[in-house]
Amino acid sequence: MRYPDITKMNNVPSPGTKNNNEPLAWARDIRSNAWHDPVPLQPEPPPLPPLGKSLKFMAALLALAGICFFGDRPDVRSFSLVFVSIVLEAIPFMLVGACVGGLIEVFVSRERLATHLPRRPWAMICLAAALGIVFPVCECAVVPVVRRLTGKGLPLAAAVAYLLGGPIVNPIVAVSTMLAYNMDWWVAAIRLLCGYAIAVFVALAMGRLFARRPALLMSPGMCEHAQDNQEAAAREIGRSCCGHGAQFVPAGLIGKLAGAFRHASDDFLAVAHYLVIGAAVAALAQTLVDRRLFLELTALPMVPSLLMMGLAILLNLCSEADAFITASFRGLLSLPAQMAFMLTGPMFDLKLLLMYRTVFTRRAIIALAGLILLAVLVVVAALETLGMGMS
Amino acid sequence: MKLMRALFYRYWRPLLLGAWTYALAGLLLGRAYLDFLRPEFVVLLVLGLLVLLAFIFSAINARPQPFDIHQATRVLILILPLACLCVARGTTLDANAFQRRWTGMAGINGRSMPLQDAATDGRTRDASGSDEDVSLLYLSRWPTGYAERTIAVVGMLRRDPKIAAQFGTNTCVLFRFVMSCCAADAMPAAILVNGIPADWPESAWVRASGRFTLRNESNRPIPVLNAAQAEQVSKPQQPYLYWKNTW
Numbered sequence: 001m002r003y004p005d006i007t008k009m010n011n012v013p014s015p016g017t018k019n020n021n022e023p024l025a026w027a028r029d030i031r032s033n034a035w036h037d038p039v040p041l042q043p044e045p046p047p048l049p050p051l052g053k054s055l056k057f058m059a060a061l062l063a064l065a066g067i068c069f070f071g072d073r074p075d076v077r078s079f080s081l082v083f084v085s086i087v088l089e090a091i092p093f094m095l096v097g098a099c100v101g102g103l104i105e106v107f108v109s110r111e112r113l114a115t116h117l118p119r120r121p122w123a124m125i126c127l128a129a130a131l132g133i134v135f136p137v138c139e140c141a142v143v144p145v146v147r148r149l150t151g152k153g154l155p156l157a158a159a160v161a162y163l164l165g166g167p168i169v170n171p172i173v174a175v176s177t178m179l180a181y182n183m184d185w186w187v188a189a190i191r192l193l194c195g196y197a198i199a200v201f202v203a204l205a206m207g208r209l210f211a212r213r214p215a216l217l218m219s220p221g222m223c224e225h226a227q228d229n230q231e232a233a234a235r236e237i238g239r240s241c242c243g244h245g246a247q248f249v250p251a252g253l254i255g256k257l258a259g260a261f262r263h264a265s266d267d268f269l270a271v272a273h274y275l276v277i278g279a280a281v282a283a284l285a286q287t288l289v290d291r292r293l294f295l296e297l298t299a300l301p302m303v304p305s306l307l308m309m310g311l312a313i314l315l316n317l318c319s320e321a322d323a324f325i326t327a328s329f330r331g332l333l334s335l336p337a338q339m340a341f342m343l344t345g346p347m348f349d350l351k352l353l354l355m356y357r358t359v360f361t362r363r364a365i366i367a368l369a370g371l372i373l374l375a376v377l378v379v380v381a382a383l384e385t386l387g388m389g390m391s
Numbered sequence: 392m393k394l395m396r397a398l399f400y401r402y403w404r405p406l407l408l409g410a411w412t413y414a415l416a417g418l419l420l421g422r423a424y425l426d427f428l429r430p431e432f433v434v435l436l437v438l439g440l441l442v443l444l445a446f447i448f449s450a451i452n453a454r455p456q457p458f459d460i461h462q463a464t465r466v467l468i469l470i471l472p473l474a475c476l477c478v479a480r481g482t483t484l485d486a487n488a489f490q491r492r493w494t495g496m497a498g499i500n501g502r503s504m505p506l507q508d509a510a511t512d513g514r515t516r517d518a519s520g521s522d523e524d525v526s527l528l529y530l531s532r533w534p535t536g537y538a539e540r541t542i543a544v545v546g547m548l549r550r551d552p553k554i555a556a557q558f559g560t561n562t563c564v565l566f567r568f569v570m571s572c573c574a575a576d577a578m579p580a581a582i583l584v585n586g587i588p589a590d591w592p593e594s595a596w597v598r599a600s601g602r603f604t605l606r607n608e609s610n611r612p613i614p615v616l617n618a619a620q621a622e623q624v625s626k627p628q629q630p631y632l633y634w635k636n637t638w
Contacts, residue, residue, distance in 0.1 A: 060464050081482045085428065086575045088424065095439045
């Protein structure tokens with residue numbers, strides 16, 4: 001396996017240069033200056049962690065302490081119930097998604113992937129957006145899979161198409177939407193078609209926007225640790241770009257499976273904490289926000305759709321269950337407003353926003369979020385124009 | 392101390408994954424996952440448990456990973472759900488959650504029940520096997536099959552000022568949460584009920600029996616139970632109702 005030269009990465013110094021972030025830098029300096037320096041050699045104290053990381057650590061510690069000390073309060077218990085529910089619902093899917101990603105990493109070579117992809121970009125995008133029909137996944141499982149596929153050289157546009165289309169354009173979502181709407185196949189059809197159209201549009205736009213700019217964190221052949229934590233990557237100089245690089249040349253099926261699970265557990269630990277943060281915010285919203293308040297702000301045109309999009313982003317519901325929530329707004333909101341909820345949630349919510357940080361650069365995430373919201377608004381406006389009223 | 396640190400550097404990932412595995416196994420063995428998820432999720436949880444076990448074995452054999460403040464933050468974040476799990480066990484969504492999630496009686500579509508035939512004596516048991524006489528899910532969603540019949544129903548109590556203002560001070564709401572996948576997406580199924588003593592607390596489990604009627608409000612049928620008898624009961628074995636055939 002070929003790894004990039006991480007000493008040439010941004011913010012990572014070459015070995016031997018003076019840098020406090022590299023643990024052995026002081027030792028090298030001592031060795032090189034030993035004959036000229038009359039001052040007794042003292043190792044420098046270990047560098048202080050950056051302020052942002054310390055703050056994150058303190059916030060996590062405070063949250064944990066808060067749960068432990070105020071766990072008997074009814075609102076904390078309600079929050080905990082919803083929070084754990086969201087995490088437990090998503091974790092099996094994420095674990096399976098991570099395993100699929102690990103298997104792809106070990107068993108699918110870049111060359112084999114390239115031979116199976118259509119050559120024309122638009123055909124690749126159209127195919128990727130509909131892949132959920134064959135490989136039905138929810139939005140939690142699709143992120144680790146796409147992460148590994150991009151590492152194998154899947155182009156940005158195709159990755160975006162599968163990432164956005166997979167959680168909507170799949171048979172499980174179609175059936176759950178029909179059930180929620182009393183076997184009304186029309187609602188399910190509109191949802192799937194609109195989801196597919198948005199996935200294709202956003203993928204094409206992302207492909208255009210980032211044709212010459214980096215958008216993916218996992219460039220082909222690059223192990224995750226290098227981009228995940230550049231300081232840690234710097235410490236790996238002399239071994240490989242990741243902590244277990246030497247073991248990533250497995251022999252035999254058992255060795256390959258072990259390698260796949262090692263990759264999968266890395267992926268899981270890299271993505272799962274974003275899921276937890278998103279679930280915590282969603283649980284907080286569910287514990288504090290009164291849904292009837294949304295209904296009191298629905299007199300103006302397009303406002304219900306905007307509110308439902310906001311609600312979808314806040315609630316972080318699974319795409320296979322969100323139709324049941326939306327169905328409870330029947331008679332109160334128009335079908336386009338309900339569609340705004342069902343189209344936004346699987347493509348963009350708080351937990352996904354955080355999980356996308358493991359796949360895309362910050363600029364790409366901003367563009368992706370903007371395009372998704374814009375596309376959903378356009379689709380909803382078109383449905384309003386077509387005169388789809390109360391469902 | 393150095394040995395401890397070395398061991399921790401070597402095994403912090405298997406330890407973290409082990410904590411998750413232990414929590415999942417505990418949920419499965421004690422059937423406590425039903426507090427959070429619908430019963431069919433057992434398959435996915437078992438699958439997740441097996442995957443976690445495989446992750447532990449692979450992490451034990453992997454090289455030591457660096458443990459800096461970044462990793463420490465991740466570990467704390469990943470421990471957070473386990474702490475909340477201890478806090479939330481045995482908790483059920485209550486009247487406060489009902490207040491946040493209820494969007495009114497809009498779910499009623501006036502049709503007869505598509506999932507279950509109306510029983511001739513009006514005392515149909517719910518498909519989920521819960522212990523109420525008539526499922527609040529069917530009463531709230533497809534009430535016409537039960538109109539003008541004598542029924543009994545079990546639910547949680549909620550006194551809503553808006554309901555009291557509209558339907559009379561003697562009227563309150565009897566509800567249960569209907570789960571699609573997990574407690575986060577549970578939505579209340581509710582009917583109005585008259586004749587509940589005013590001093591009964593919010594979120595109390597109540598079994599009420601009496602004549603079920605449909606009251607017409609703005610061309611919408613509002614299900615109302617005029618309770619001839621009511622008693623406080625203990626929490627049912629399955630406090631949630633479940634959408635049938637969604638899996």
